[in-house]
Amino acid sequence: MNPEELTAWLRRFAELVHEHRDELTALDSAIGDADHGANLDRGMTAVLAALQEAPPADAAALLKKTGATLVSKVGGASGPLYGTLFLRMAGAVDGGFAPALRAGFDGVLARGKAEPGDKTMVDALGPACDVLDAGGSVAEAAQAAADGRDATVPLVARKGRASYLGERSAGHADPGATSTALLLRAAAETLR
Numbered sequence: 235m236n237p238e239e240l241t242a243w244l245r246r247f248a249e250l251v252h253e254h255r256d257e258l259t260a261l262d263s264a265i266g267d268a269d270h271g272a273n274l275d276r277g278m279t280a281v282l283a284a285l286q287e288a289p290p291a292d293a294a295a296l297l298k299k300t301g302a303t304l305v306s307k308v309g310g311a312s313g314p315l316y317g318t319l320f321l322r323m324a325g326a327v328d329g330g331f332a333p334a335l336r337a338g339f340d341g342v343l344a345r346g347k348a349e350p351g352d353k354t355m356v357d358a359l360g361p362a363c364d365v366l367d368a369g370g371s372v373a374e375a376a377q378a379a380a381d382g383r384d385a386t387v388p389l390v391a392r393k394g395r396a397s398y399l400g401e402r403s404a405g406h407a408d409p410g411a412t413s414t415a416l417l418l419r420a421a422a423e424t425l426r
């Protein structure tokens with residue numbers, strides 16, 4: 235992958251996060267602390283500024299800078315988790331988007347210790363990785379992530395702040411799964 239296409243992906247993700255900021259915040263106000271939209275919007279704005287200030291020479295450096303910026307600028311669960319996703323993608327990006335995303339997903343699992351069905355971003359990211367590993371297109375992976383997001387609605391949260399609500403967390407989509415579906419939608423719109 236070249237830095238130009240990854241930059242296009244990240245720009246589109248930042249744009250979608252900004253457009254959906256209020257929706258992400260509303261979801262997080264239903265089952266969390268109402269900051270997911272603001273967290274990611276602030277983080278991705280900082281990422282674009284960092285990339286613009288000193289454009290990284292290659293794909294791995296670009297993903298590393300993205301991950302490190304998110305870790306440093308975003309408090310809460312999503313900063314370290316999205317940060318880890320991009321940092322771990324950096325180590326596998328030579329193989330292309332599919333292995334990179336899988337490596338990032340493994341990092342998210344290792345860091346957050348969530349399992350599928352715990353009502354987290356894992357429920358959108360996992361199905362997308364499975365589609366890509368099976369040879370599916372990025373558009374198909376984005377659809378799998380959106381389906382995974384929708385499937386979080388009836389679930390009871392078992393990780394993160396939403397888990398404090400117990401049964402009352404059911405009936406709303408998970409904010410992190412919703413932003414992850416946007417990440418994959420941005421990929422479908424910018425990557426082949």
Ligand code: ADP
Pocket residue numbers: 262266267269270273274309310311312313315342345346347348353354355356393394395408409410411
């Ligand atoms: P915080 O909950 O600290 O305010 P955010 O609101 O930015 O952070 O992010 C919340 C999202 O983070 C959740 O919707 C969920 O998808 C994700 N999340 C929380 N804990 C975990 C975890 N242990 N593993 C994976 N994802 C998690």
Ligand code: MG
Pocket residue numbers: 262266267268269270310395
């Ligand atoms: Mg929150």
Ligand code: MG
Pocket residue numbers: 267269309310311
């Ligand atoms: Mg918070």
